[in-house]
Amino acid sequence: MKRILAGAAIVMLSMPFSALATTGEEVYKQTCFPCHNFGIAGAPQLDDKDDWAPRIANGMGDLYESALNGKGAMPAKGGNRVLSDEEVKAAVDYMVEKSK
Numbered sequence: 001m002k003r004i005l006a007g008a009a010i011v012m013l014s015m016p017f018s019a020l021a022t023t024g025e026e027v028y029k030q031t032c033f034p035c036h037n038f039g040i041a042g043a044p045q046l047d048d049k050d051d052w053a054p055r056i057a058n059g060m061g062d063l064y065e066s067a068l069n070g071k072g073a074m075p076a077k078g079g080n081r082v083l084s085d086e087e088v089k090a091a092v093d094y095m096v097e098k099s100k
């Protein structure tokens with residue numbers, strides 16, 4: 001019993017660290033994918049260079065702001081409020097990298 005408790009404690013202690021280690025790609029696949037993979041509701045589709053080019057030209061600051069605060073049909077943080085600002089920005093980086 002003691003061993004099981006110790007194991008559970010280790011898993012719980014390591015969770016905040018694994019959450020911090022979430023990559024942009026993981027955030028994208030968890031939260032942004034449903035709209036951005038298929039261009040739902042006018043979302044710029046991942047890989048669609050023509051749709052992304054003018055957005056990228058506005059600068060990363062604007063793209064981060066849109067993703068963090070919402071834009072048009074997109075809710076703030078893609079509707080996933082538990083994401084940290086850093087995780088949202090990492091997902092934007094991933095999407096831009098894939099769509100250049």
Ligand code: HEC
Nearest residue numbers: 032035041042043055063066067071072073074078091092
């Ligand atoms: C509910 C659907 C939906 C989800 C989920 C969603 N988006 Fe969007 N996203 C949109 C739509 C629609 C637009 C186009 C908004 C516009 O230009 O009016 C958009 C636009 C964007 C843009 C371009 C903003 C700009 O200034 O041109 C970025 C960057 C972006 N999304 C990032 C993300 C990230 C990162 C996530 C996940 C954390 C995410 N989105 C989740 C619908 C979504």
